[in-house]
Amino acid sequence: MMIKVENLKKSFGENEVLKKINLEVEKQEVVVVIGPSGSGKSTLLRCINLLETITSGHVFIEGTDIADKTANINKIRQDVGMVFQQFNLFPHMTVLDNIMLAPTKVKKVPKEQAKAKAMELLGKVGLAEKADAYPDSLSGGQKQRIAIARALAMEPKMMLFDEPTSALDPEMVGEVLDVMKQLAKDGMTMVVVTHEMGFAREVGDRVIFMDGGYIVEENEPNQLFAHPNEERTKAFLSKVL
Amino acid sequence: MGVNPIDIIREYLPFLASGTLFTIGFSLAGIVFGTILGLLVCFGKMLNNKVLSAPFVCYITFFRGTPLFVQILLIHFGVVPAIFGQSNGIISGIVALSLNEAAYIAEVFRAGIQSIDEGQTEAARSLGMNRLQAMRYVVLPQAVHRVLPPMGNEFISLIKDSSLLAAIAAPELTYWAQAMGAQYAITWTPYLAISFIYLILTLTMSFLVNRLERRMATK
Numbered sequence: 001m002m003i004k005v006e007n008l009k010k011s012f013g014e015n016e017v018l019k020k021i022n023l024e025v026e027k028q029e030v031v032v033v034i035g036p037s038g039s040g041k042s043t044l045l046r047c048i049n050l051l052e053t054i055t056s057g058h059v060f061i062e063g064t065d066i067a068d069k070t071a072n073i074n075k076i077r078q079d080v081g082m083v084f085q086q087f088n089l090f091p092h093m094t095v096l097d098n099i100m101l102a103p104t105k106v107k108k109v110p111k112e113q114a115k116a117k118a119m120e121l122l123g124k125v126g127l128a129e130k131a132d133a134y135p136d137s138l139s140g141g142q143k144q145r146i147a148i149a150r151a152l153a154m155e156p157k158m159m160l161f162d163e164p165t166s167a168l169d170p171e172m173v174g175e176v177l178d179v180m181k182q183l184a185k186d187g188m189t190m191v192v193v194t195h196e197m198g199f200a201r202e203v204g205d206r207v208i209f210m211d212g213g214y215i216v217e218e219n220e221p222n223q224l225f226a227h228p229n230e231e232r233t234k235a236f237l238s239k240v241l
Numbered sequence: 242m243g244v245n246p247i248d249i250i251r252e253y254l255p256f257l258a259s260g261t262l263f264t265i266g267f268s269l270a271g272i273v274f275g276t277i278l279g280l281l282v283c284f285g286k287m288l289n290n291k292v293l294s295a296p297f298v299c300y301i302t303f304f305r306g307t308p309l310f311v312q313i314l315l316i317h318f319g320v321v322p323a324i325f326g327q328s329n330g331i332i333s334g335i336v337a338l339s340l341n342e343a344a345y346i347a348e349v350f351r352a353g354i355q356s357i358d359e360g361q362t363e364a365a366r367s368l369g370m371n372r373l374q375a376m377r378y379v380v381l382p383q384a385v386h387r388v389l390p391p392m393g394n395e396f397i398s399l400i401k402d403s404s405l406l407a408a409i410a411a412p413e414l415t416y417w418a419q420a421m422g423a424q425y426a427i428t429w430t431p432y433l434a435i436s437f438i439y440l441i442l443t444l445t446m447s448f449l450v451n452r453l454e455r456r457m458a459t460k
Contacts, residue, residue, distance in 0.1 A: 051363050
């Protein structure tokens, strides 16, 4: 079991955003989380690597409870890559330095080795020629592919994607999804929050529909999209499909 | 018309020269110590624990909320004699300017750090960096870039504010202008002369800060 979420609750002040979430993600599984805005999808994802504090309940990453104050979250996060909607590349560094920073500073990987790995990853996302460019000179799609390469440089065991294509111009969505599809094919364990239903259907092993802080329904994609059981799922899908 | 102003200035030239060096020295000391201390105070104020951050908040409130002149008097006639057994204009001057500058620098840095998007820290932390690494490699380099212009303004203010040290007989520019004016009972010559020197110092400072800014922008 890579990720296990147990009775997770999250409140911002009076506002309870996650209400008793239970979720398990197996090794090499691709879980896609869909749902309307404000349903708690992103918050759930951010709780899984503790970017949000957990109000109550547990999140186990490979058996370690990260809600436990004694857990070494910096160590655990090295195994949990994250890709953000807004890319969050470091604008004061070249693409290469963006990718090499964490491996060299956190894992103390020798520079030459980190550079070789970075170039390999850049090749993988099709941007080897951008190694010395600064993020500001890149398109949104290129930025997001770099962000994926940066996360992969830590050799994580699982990847979290928080609406990775929502901030992109439509014509750039495809190039990012292609990289993610390849990643899934290579056997990466992934949790993807997205509005891309095509991706969910094609790549997802399981689709989770969230609304109002609950997991309303989960199923394999074909089943969920073709035969949703819950009224709320039906209503949502009728609007987005 | 008694003595020729040119002759007076010529007579006082060595004192004006050493006064200029003292003014530069006080300013540099204030900038260096003030920046180091200011950074520490800034991090202190940003601590999540309210009890731990309270002393730093008080520090900033006091040094920004009371006149520098009063702080100089307090330090010269109170703090320094209490510690060293006697007063010393140079030590008092450096201490007062540094402590005062630190409070302003701390606020400039805090604004700079908080202006960096939260997503930068989150990205760094999600890669496994601890709080300190995220600050050092990701947030601070970007913040320094942003705070350079307001820092330059603080440094220029500091050069001018160092003139207040004349009141505790620290041998800087204004002190010698006052001596000159008192000896010959004149006003225009000494104060216009040091105004000119202060102008050169502040213009040089703003030139240097501008150049640094441009160098960082085109890296």
